[in-house]
Amino acid sequence: MPGERLDEQVMALRAAKEFQDGMIINLGVGIPTYCSNFVPPEREVLFHSENGVIGFGPIIDDPDVADNRMINAGGQPISKKPGMALMDHAESFCIIRGGHVDITVLGSLQVSEKGDLANYMIPGKQVGNLGGGQDLAFCSKKVIALMIHTTKEGGPKIVKECTEPITAPECVDQIITDIAVIEVTPEGLVLREVAPGWTAEEVQALTEARLIVPPDLQEMTLL
């Protein structure tokens, strides 16, 4: 019987471990947003939001302090921080398209074994939203798909081929879920870490794509 699934905060904590000192990070809406709470104190990273701000501070949760004119791309009010810079959309996407974002963390509906990302069609609807995610997925130095490992119905989201329309082909470098950390390599998906109490076989059972299990498979360390 497998271990527990990690909660969203812990998933975000694991993703934040990837952030190296000095990196420019863009966080998608949803679970990725939480990553900003878990940057190791010894590391200074700058968060970029595609609506035109870089180096902003924590999200504000008090409507009396929040300013509609200082928000991130998820619509959340953000705080100012020394070293912050504001810009228009054209400059913001020069940063993205020009490959100046080190890591993008995006939510995902499906990831294929080649690293195709599908995250723009809204389940159960006929219309999708591309937003800023497509540029980020195509152009960031590293793309992390941070997602629940399976659909609400328990079906696989890490698949051989995406059945949902794709946002960007072969763009995902790393998949971090509530039960595993998977690296996308030219050879296929390599299972790097499993959540505490999980085995490779148990993760594979919830994954349509074949996982390569290396001899040095580790248990996720979260500190």
Added chain:
Amino acid sequence: MPGERLDEQVMALRAAKEFQDGMIINLGVGIPTYCSNFVPPEREVLFHSENGVIGFGPIIDDPDVADNRMINAGGQPISKKPGMALMDHAESFCIIRGGHVDITVLGSLQVSEKGDLANYMIPGKQVGNLGGGQDLAFCSKKVIALMIHTTKEGGPKIVKECTEPITAPECVDQIITDIAVIEVTPEGLVLREVAPGWTAEEVQALTEARLIVPPDLQEMTLL
């Protein structure tokens, strides 16, 4: 015997009569620079310099006041003025290339009867300078060639076909010289004004291209 040739200041004065209230004007180096001294007081025009400033004030002629970090595209120190805006080269050339400059006044080596402009090869040299002039010549709403009518040797500069390499084809709308004002039209060059004391025939004698002389040919009015 023809009248006197206008001096450079008067030529600039005549060109400045074209500036309408609210226009964005770009002045090339040389004689065009003087135009800024002759803007009718009831007209408010904004001067744009392609190195990244719009709405600047008069040229400063005191080295103790001048600042190397506040210059026009001719390298002359300029003064600040209320309503001025600074920008980088990319924005400055969005203004130019996007057709937001109303009038460009450029010096010229040759203008052809189709309005081809040749002004980038330096006489007697093998190497030319395009600078910002090519973008201005291609993209301004109106291009005025402000030039001495003939070469130093007395030869024609308004020609059937340019023999000098051209900066921009069919770009000149109006030619203002020290003896005439000529409009470039689909039918050819129309002589609109002659300097005081000059006849159409005398101007034609110094012009290689054929000039169309309309019934309403006028003497240049300078006030």
Added chain:
Amino acid sequence: MINKIVGSFDEAIADMVDGSTLLVGGFAGAGECPSYLIGAVARKGVKDLTFVGNVGGWGPNLMEVVRERMAVILTIPEDFYDPGMLVGRGQVKKGIVTYPAAPGRFFTPMEWGIMQGEIELELMGQGTLCERIRAGKGGIAAFYTPVGVGTVVAEGKEVREFNGRKYLLEHALRGDFSLIRAHKADRYGNLVYWGTMRTFNPVMAGASTVTVAEVDEVVELGELDPECVVTPGVYVDRVVVRPKEPKPWEEAM
């Protein structure tokens, strides 16, 4: 004398006609949206508009739901009229947007329009949308972006390889009206913004035949620091000041 300040939002768009292409600034929220200009377009009732902007918008009904949901972190002002207002009134025949749909279970007016075949959708990512508009403002006819190759946005578009990577040809986009939001203006039309108010607004300034800026405040010439002017007035044709006290939906109509 140059004076781009006009007296009312209605006056600022008085010459807008049916079939116009509107570039409407803002991202998705109240702080950067030209709400009163949108209200004026609704009042004018022009139809068959091509709407270019980031989002298709909520419209008045969904806005109430959003307002309630967001209340724990952010107060949405009562004068936030978003593009959904125009869509919901049937004024829009085509949307060129990155975000037509609500992220959750709701259906926005643009989604309904698309599903019922009444609105044509041209979907693309934000980088491509803003770069197409910048190209329109800056005299570039078209450009090659790597974004979108191999996806739905590439359909019918030229793909070309440069240095071993594939790129899509994307064309400049210009409008009849750019309706933008800014913080302060002077009579030349120079604009500064506030915080994340910029987003698509400075990009759209100058990308249409007529650019109208809706601003919080007009200041004397010389009060804006020339080092900090974001949009030079050359791109702006008309400036209108927002009312000091916010006017809700109902009053606007």
Added chain:
Amino acid sequence: MINKIVGSFDEAIADMVDGSTLLVGGFAGAGECPSYLIGAVARKGVKDLTFVGNVGGWGPNLMEVVRERMAVILTIPEDFYDPGMLVGRGQVKKGIVTYPAAPGRFFTPMEWGIMQGEIELELMGQGTLCERIRAGKGGIAAFYTPVGVGTVVAEGKEVREFNGRKYLLEHALRGDFSLIRAHKADRYGNLVYWGTMRTFNPVMAGASTVTVAEVDEVVELGELDPECVVTPGVYVDRVVVRPKEPKPWEEAM
């Protein structure tokens, strides 16, 4: 901790090698030129450089003539080392510039090099040069500009018609090093300029593998107004402060 401030101009370009492509900021004058970085490149003596910038420069000898001529309107500081220094020393094999020649009877070092076949010239207008560099910084592979069709700059380039007008295909330009000048910086590399100092400098920031900014002053984080930062630090790798007292040519070498 992010700290992009380095201790010397030599250190800032220590990893520059022969054959590098340099994007060098500035327009033509002393106020916007990264003079001390140019001095450091001269000292390092790297060769076969491709030089990308607005002008080919005067070099030390002609600079004296220019200084004398300009003295009635402008004092040219003694620490203005322009790109002509590198060209005159034989370090440049190719120039991608808009203004290689002196406007008058003088011959610049780049002109001599071109006439003697020692320097290859790629000439274009400023709008095309800066847009090619911006494309390099912003991930655009190529774009179509109307400027240059039917002239010398169109030779060998694709011409294509859009909406009845002809456009040239121009390609993105990136460098190994961008050497730029700014007024103030913080340790993140955020930059502000002064007056007409911007010109090509902000455009080149981020368009090379390494971007080095030569600045008048470094300030504490938070001292630069986020509304007025022109170059966000993400584009800048290294920052060096200019000496308080200007150092003339001779001392620099």
